[in-house]
Amino acid sequence: MATTKWSLDPMHSEVQFKVKHLMITTVTGYFQTFNVEVETENDDFSTASQLVFTADVNSISTNNEQRDTHLKSADFFDTDTHGEIRFVGNRYEQTGGDSAKLHGDLTIKGTTKPVTVDVEFGGIVVDPYGQTKAGFTITGKISRKEFGLTWNAVTEAGSVVVSDDIRLNAEIQLVKQA
Template structure:
């Protein structure tokens, strides 16, 4: 385990600024190209401990119906029971179970990802991208992360075989996280 190089001022409770953050995904389509998507409605929070990152934790809740791939027909299909089944399973959640610092600005966050009432442990590699006071005086911290999951592990099994071989949608999905976290100032 690396010794923390984070500024002690980073320690504290944070809310994720969803207007300046992105929860996205990438899937291979028809074996030849990638489709990029995101969830537009979600919320998250974290506690960061700069001196001992293992005491840090995070939680995210995503509104499944907010899926957005910039194609309404595809988004509508993703909301059906072929994929996410948004009416029956309206939320995706992630709750961290462990945080490990693995480099000067690199962290490994392990936690429980729940999609369609299936919960599996995943690990996300994050990079701390910096901190700053914004124009309104709020302290911000930035993190970028990614991991790969198999959608079939969560009961998302729909596919179509292509005439030339292969399948329409890849099983492996890359999850991408660009997080702007705003430090919560305790009430006076």
């Protein structure tokens, strides 16, 4: 079996997160700078021997500069010390059809925990430029407090400002390397 390397197509990929604010609305944020590198046997992603995702926390955007600055501070990500989020996949488990579970270790703010995300495999196609591409939709949920992101405040009525659960959504397109 031949080892196949896949790299991120950043023009056709996005990574976002969603968090409840005041427990009544959802705020969406994005990482504008991130990378994914994968090694498989041929084109079979269930054989992935290396899968590494990284995100530059300084590239965070919630469409609000004041909130983004707060997220980069020691109250949350502490980008002066912990500027990168890292996920290292260690098992791609087919669950039926194009669905899978991706198991791995997620590191945020110096804390590493096992995480499992849901993966929908979109398929492999050759684009008009002759590049072989693979597409994935990834969803999951983590507890921010488990990764040391514990800042919160309480409203006059007793509601929390930021929920513990963070929903993760990513659209990832990979390019097969020659």
